[in-house]
Amino acid sequence: MRILFLHGWQSSPGGLKPTHLLSHGHEVINPPLDDDDFQAAMDTAQATLHAHRPQVIVGSSRGGAVAMNLHTGDIPLVLLCPAWRHWGQANRVKPGTLILHAREDETIPFADSQELLARSGLPDHCLIEVGRDHRLADPEPLQAMLEACERQARLYP
Template sequence: MLVSVSSYIYLHGFASSPYSTKAQYLRDRFWEHQIFLKIPDLNQGDFSHLTLTRQLEQVASEFPDSETPVTLIGSSLGGLTASHLAEKYSQVRCLVLLAPAFGFIDRWLSQLEEAQIRQWQESGYLSIYHYGEQRSLPLHYQFLIDASQYSERQLQRPVPTLILHGRNDEVIPIQSSRDYASQRPWVELVELDSDHALTDVMPKIWQAIQKFCQL
């Protein structure tokens, strides 16, 4: 029987799924320690109408009774989602963030041409390659509108936090995590020789999680 003093929930990244390499690797490692790692599907069968608010509400509904502390492990956008959940819910006692998507909206928009942004707004949808589905899917403009209301400046609750970020991250530059950690003494940043995927350093990540979460 799998038991755990704390409830552990893994939040996958943007355009990913519960079957990603990181999600499955960590699920198996937790299982070996007789701990169930819950991995909700944040796509909800409707990636096109994904919003950060929808993710926050979905994950909060996965929390156990209020007496059980929750540890959130989030990758990329899942890491950003986990951070905002920790700000809102005192039940979240611990965070592990893998290349969290701090500042991702500004960076994303800077890489799109004005014509693309205008077309997205006018048509309502932008084609996004979904790695979990292995095909392009339309994403509604409401995703951008909704995400703009969330800022890292809002994240001030001192929740013990471990960030693991690759120095060669081409999607979310490691400087975003450096800046975040430098302003929050409760955050520990571990820099890894890897890229955004982090799949080539999973044993190191697991070792760091074991230590940080005292498994």
């Protein structure tokens, strides 16, 4: 499966989460996103999306806000602690989006994802409580991210 992975603010390509997806046999496109200019990050992500036509888009924190603001068509989203209140204009996600978030997230409140779910009219099962902090870097959230991507690819081929 081809996955577009959009990293968070002050992160870089090749981190633990995209590497985990790669280690499970998936092709991961992980472009460097500008930390200082949201529109430049959006432009990079949109161009990468068009060039590579992924089956799933994963957005982590600020990368989740980028993903929410892209023109993604029918490509499903997996959002990790999306920072939608901090960047971009989107305040809803499309049907079928899955959100993974740790209740104890010290950076982006879990309540932000609950509100995003409600604003979007998505059922409760679209918000998956996992992990113990914002990084979602422990084995359980990494596995949950992998399973969410694989589920999305099956449901939205």
